[in-house]
Amino acid sequence: MDYSIISLSSVTAAKRVERAALENGILCQTLHTPKVISKYGCSHSVRVKKVATEKVLLICRQLGIQVRGVYEEKIVGKGKTEYVQIG
């Protein structure tokens, strides 16, 4: 299964998106943004199935939450993940 990481800033922003996504039937999980894609230091993101990315980005816009980056999560080997910026 392919996933996207939508990078946000605060944990509150991530929780707002997570809850709104879940209310819309979209599986969504708050996570501490992996360091390699976290701009300006620590932040929180939401992880969603790639097919739901646009819907969750729409939720972000509706909530007025700034998106810091959108990444495709790629498992490239045992315990190794790459993040490809897609937005």
Add this chain to the structure above:
Amino acid sequence: MCKSAEKLIYFDNSATTYLKPDNVYKKIISVMKKQGGNAGRGGHRLANAASDIIFDARLNVCSLFGINSPSEVCFVSNASMGLNFAIKGVLKNGDHVIISPFEHNSVLRPVYKLSQKGVSYTVATVGKDGYFEDIERFIKPETRVIVINHASNVTGRIADLKKIGETAKKHNIIFMVDASQSAGHVDIDVNELGIDILVCSGHKGMFGPQGTGIMYINRNLQLDTVFEGGSGSMSELLSQPDEMPDRFEVGTQNAPAIGALSEGVNFLKNTKIQNIKAHEEMLTDIMIKGLKSMNNICVYSDNLNPMTGVVSFNIAGKDSVEVANALSEKYNIMVRGGLHCSMLTHKTLDTLKSGCIRASFCCFNTKNEVEKFLNIIDTIRCFDVY
């Protein structure tokens, strides 16, 4: 140690509510044991669980006060901290602020401090009806904020927020409300009342634990910071993040206490604030009538106007602190005497020298407790015993 075997009567709910709903106690323990990570710091399961506790509390506070977004809710350690953040975050050199004559020192002292650095302030005067006069006449071109104590911690008097909010909007002035004594006792809707910034304690009428407070800041306002430090976000930046609530939630948040505060909010929603208000009004009515029926007692609270369950009075010739001490030691009754961290109110009431005895109710107090209290006050008054 109390010398009395009498059942404790707690009438100091304006200072803090002593009895809390059971779920408040339970939540502190359960969060510490099961969700005891550091909210917003890291992403492991327990950190995430603590973040959920705090986020749920934000949503709960939003629904209680009609707040649009959980990002507009900041948790602080107490109302004084929130008021310092808000007052010092908004006012700049050259600004003017209007405050009411019933402000707690948590407003007066930060405002006074700023007045030494180029901010000017006006204390609205009181009209014949005991209410402060039309706020509009105190507005100057440089007036940036009106700060109003929603309910006095000394008299229980409730301010007409709707009217003041409309005046503030008309003049494009920020409307800040200290709801420490009204939150949980009176319905508050920030949008309906035109409130831009609302600050309240979490441990009084909200039934949270001590060390909790709430600060709502309308998303259109950008306040300067008073404290800076860890926020769990934007860690590479030297300056505090702009994003709310991280901008003001500096350092580790007290997730067990905030979770418990949220249980206090649940209690208020389930019990319904209008029912709480009606019960406290009934107790207040009995207390004021009873005290006014006695000679040599001066009552400063007046239930002819809207008020919370706070009744302040003095017994002629008696020191208010000595009476309060005696009520505790001899009768196992907890009230507060002296000044109530509210110099302005005592100046307004002309009780700066004597202070006053304050009995303040919550929904767990009973009519029997009030009647017993009145009998004891009558005994002290008549027989000079304490």
